[in-house]
Amino acid sequence: MEPGSDPDVFCDRLRETLDCELAGSPHTSLMEAGWFYDTNFHLNEKGRQVFTCLLARDIKAMLGDSSPTSEAAVEIPALEQPQSVQGDDRDANCFVYEAVSGGWQITGLSESAGEQQELILPASWQGQPVTGLSADALNGAQALKTLVIQQNITALPDGAFAGCPALETVVLLQTDPAALLVGQNLLEGSSCTIAVPSESYDRYCLSYNWSSYAGRLTRWEDSPL
Numbered sequence: 001m002e003p004g005s006d007p008d009v010f011c012d013r014l015r016e017t018l019d020c021e022l023a024g025s026p027h028t029s030l031m032e033a034g035w036f037y038d039t040n041f042h043l044n045e046k047g048r049q050v051f052t053c054l055l056a057r058d059i060k061a062m063l064g065d066s067s068p069t070s071e072a073a074v075e076i077p078a079l080e081q082p083q084s085v086q087g088d089d090r091d092a093n094c095f096v097y098e099a100v101s102g103g104w105q106i107t108g109l110s111e112s113a114g115e116q117q118e119l120i121l122p123a124s125w126q127g128q129p130v131t132g133l134s135a136d137a138l139n140g141a142q143a144l145k146t147l148v149i150q151q152n153i154t155a156l157p158d159g160a161f162a163g164c165p166a167l168e169t170v171v172l173l174q175t176d177p178a179a180l181l182v183g184q185n186l187l188e189g190s191s192c193t194i195a196v197p198s199e200s201y202d203r204y205c206l207s208y209n210w211s212s213y214a215g216r217l218t219r220w221e222d223s224p225l
Contacts, residue, residue, distance in 0.1 A: 024058035033101055034076040046074040087123020087150045094119060095137070103129035106137045113141060117166075120148040132156075139163030149173065155181040162189025169193055171220060175200045177207040184212060195220040 007026035014022060035047030043051055049072040057069040094113035097104040104125045113119060119141070122130050135157040138144070141164045148171045149156070161167050167190060174180045175197050187194075196204045198219040205214040 021062065023062050024054070028054060032076060034078065036101070044077060046072070046077055049074055085123045085129045085152050087152055088120050088148075089122040089124060091116070091120045092122035092125055095122065095125075097125050097130070100131065103131045106130060106133035108134075108137055109140050115143045116141070117143050118146040118148070119144055121150060121153055123150050123152045133160065135159055136163060142166065145169070146171065151175075151179075153180065156186055158183045158185035159188040159190075160186060161192055164190065164192075167192045169195055169218075171195045173197070177204045177210045182209050182213075187213065187216060192216075193218050 007030060011022065011026045031043075031047065031051065035050060036043055053069060053072045060067065060069060091113075094110050094116060095106045096108035096110055098107050099105075106121065121133065124130060129152050132153060132155045138147070138161060143166055144164045145166050145168045147161070147164070147167060147169070151174045153174070161170065170192050172180065172194060177196075177200065193216050194213060195218045198221050201217065201219045204210045204217055210217075
């Protein structure tokens with residue numbers, strides 16, 4: 001369900017599509033950000049307890065069990081305040097941002113980025129960390145040949161480079177492939193190669209998530225910054 005969309009409309013669409021009964025109400029299934037530890041997909045320990053109680057209640061209701069369901073006796077954790085991170089922010093003004101849990105997400109390019117042949121995704125914006133980018137964030141970077149992604153980026157969406165027809169090389173500064181989430185279609189629509197730290201090349205090639213890109217991985221020896 002997209003942010004800001006009507007949960008009842010979403011639920012009605014599910015009922016039209018699925019051939020099984022839906023359990024519970026979409027309104028009680030929406031949980032506050034404090035129950036999650038990073039994104040809206042990963043519940044923290046207390047969030048798991050609350051969700052388990054909600055799930056048990058919904059299952060009992062479907063089975064016609066009217067006995068009371070004990071609620072999890074936990075308080076919602078306070079949200080951690082985003083901390084600034086160290087990195088190269090020289091190209092920070094070349095991007096458009098939206099606020100997300102934990103900092104900022106890059107959602108597009110500013111006018112000054114259109115003719116850039118090299119861009120560095122910034123480590124921070126307005127004192128808070130940049131943690132990711134949307135799938136179409138780089139659309140319109142017609143002249144971009146080299147893109148440097150620093151260690152603050154934690155996930156790359158499928159098709160992230162499809163809107164950069166001239167892109168030749170994506171440089172990853174992250175030394176731990178497990179710290180950079182990636183799907184199976186990252187390079188869809190792009191012929192670029194991915195340069196990783198030389199000392200981490202073998203780890204990327206053997207990584208569960210990155211191994212499918214082994215044929216497009218190269219090493220870089222010297223810092224590109």
